[in-house]
Amino acid sequence: MSAATTDKAGEHFPDQRPDRELTYAEALVEAIAELMKDDPDFFVIGSYVLGLGPMRALFDQVRREYPMRVLDPPTAEIGFTGFGIGAAMNGLHVMVDLSTASFIFEAFPQVANEAANASYMSGGRLAVPIVFHFLHGLRGGGAAQHSHSPQAMLWNTPGLQIIMPSSPADVRGLLPAAIKSGNPTVFVDHSKLMPIKGIVSVSPKEIPLGVAEIKRSGSDVTVVATSYSVQQALPACDELASEGIEIELVDPRTVVPLDRRTILDSVSKTGRLVIVDETHRSCGVASEIAAIVSEEILEALKVPIIRVTVPDVPVPFSPVLERELDTTPERIAAAVRTQMMRKQLSRP
Amino acid sequence: MLPNLGKTDLVELLRKMLLVRRWEERLIRLAEEGPSFGHYHVYVGQETIGIPALAALRPTDLIFPTHRNHGYLLGRGADPGRLLAEILGKETGLNKGKAGTLHASAPELGIPHTSAIVGGIVPIAAGAALAAQVKGSDQVSVALFGDGATEEGVTFEALNIASLWKVPVIFLCENNTEEALGAAAGGYPKSVTAANDLGNIARSVGVPAVVVDGTDSGAVFTAMKVAAERARASGGPTFVEARVVRWPGSNPLWPELIAGETELRYAWEPEAAPELLIRWYRNQDGLLRYLREMLSASLLEKDEAKEIDSEIIQHVEAAVRFARESAYPPPESAYLDVFARPSQ
Structure with a gap:
């Protein structure tokens, strides 16, 4: 996963290995694992980053390797989302996973009325480096309560960045950018994207936000x-x-x-x-x-x-x-x- | 009982409590004079909770207030003029006029965020404690809320998670429901909850809870000291309920000086107080109780108290001048600060 090899003199050489084909889920997990490795203040609150599909086991490697930084909260969306926000206000870099997008409704007051307003109400003095992650959309059998796409509602809430990757390469480059942006960010994945395959650079770069x-x-x-x-x-x-x-x-x-x-x-x-x-x-x-x-x-x-x-x-x-x-x-x-x-x- | 502190500290606490009282009374006069700065809440009658609580903590500990935040901001050392300027919507305000009375904060003073949504601040304060815990600092975080927040589900969720993860947070519930002290005798708190004892909500998820008389500065100080020590020793959260009888001026929908400004002599001549508030000043005002305790312990003379008071009144008048003379923010600043870090 290393982006480049380093010789004894500390000089960087471009990685010569060929780019690989990864599934979206693999690329997402790789991005999380890299953040875990590079940033000791990076925490994940939530258990089902990849949803409940067969891909979910991929996340277990992160959980095994960084058990202290993957926190399994009780079924209490507004509570653990608020915990994430408070932790981000006090120096952690937090990814709160809400699993199915519809569950963000349980946490809406914290996302829309606390995190989104915090910087503005402080006069720009308070940064809240947090990512709210969920899986949106028609997933096949989700029906009315498990198929929501709340990103438009959230777009009507100033103070939230909103990211919607569509490919393995994009999720690989956008998640680190979201976490490092230092601003509250909604990271919108889709469960039907998880098995999609695509080429991902062997030394992936962050994709800047706001670039189509x-x-x-x-x-x-x-x-x-x-x-x-x-x-x-x-x-x-x-x-x-x-x-x-x-x-x-x-x-x-x-x-x-x-x-x-x-x-x-x-x-x-x-x-x-x-x-x-x-x-x-x-x-x-x-x-x-x-x-x-x-x-x-x-x-x-x-x-x-x-x-x-x-x-x-x-x-x-x-x-x-x-x-x-x-x-x-x-x-x-x-x-x-x-x-x-x-x-x-x-x-x- | 006075907090277990030396004379200098006790006088300093009196100064802070008097600053809160005088500043809030002046705020009510400003609201009467207009122009309106919208709906607001004052800390009159709860000074002996917030100021001793702050004294029991370290300056590095974090405080997360509510709509009733003025006492904590002033207590932590926010400039009275800049807080007032914030409330008047001026550029020199603590938050550049973007927060107002309900949402004022001071990250540089360890008050990162204020939520005026009932219960909204509770999980955030506990989450800040989680950050302190995982970073291995000995910082403690304090969630402030009123009795009303115990009616909200979010408060229960935060108590449960805080207990599971044993984070160093203190849940300080300022129960200012009208007959909170009466509730101690076995009746309902007047807040709309079926819990006879609010601490039972915390105890049900394993968070130890204590009740103190919020007019007893020493009891508040000690309860907060014990809670902070437990938190620092990885003992997890504590629920502290401080009960006061709400200042009658806060009973109407908008605060009112129903019997004028407080006079210090009511502490030693309670019969001099206006009829309407004679009972409150004699039995229920923690600030005057504190003053009486200082006088009877010979830690202060009446004249010294009056001198401190008139200094503070002048200080507050200077704050009023500063806030009034400050300019409004430029309209184009409305577009700034949406994101604390550059986006795009």
């Missing part, structure tokens, strides 16, 4: 997607490429801070925008991105924006019903085709 990544370059339609929706958009990109439609797939990676420039530049180039995100439609992540593009570069849009989101109903249990609401590759491709077929907006 163009996952595919294209000139016809900009698709902005977040978290697992990026993975759903990739097969849609392939399918549409075979139809001669070139998508530019933009992954903001963090919405607070948001790389507005990369989104606006892409839409200025393509003139068409589809936004894919698993928060519910109204006041969701897609709504805000649509509003920014409309306010900044309406004249660049050739056709109206389309949002592909989870509709405004609770998430049902039955696989057929859940799929009806999902931001599937089919829905994404259909939205892009609609964009290409629409008559261009006429302008005076």
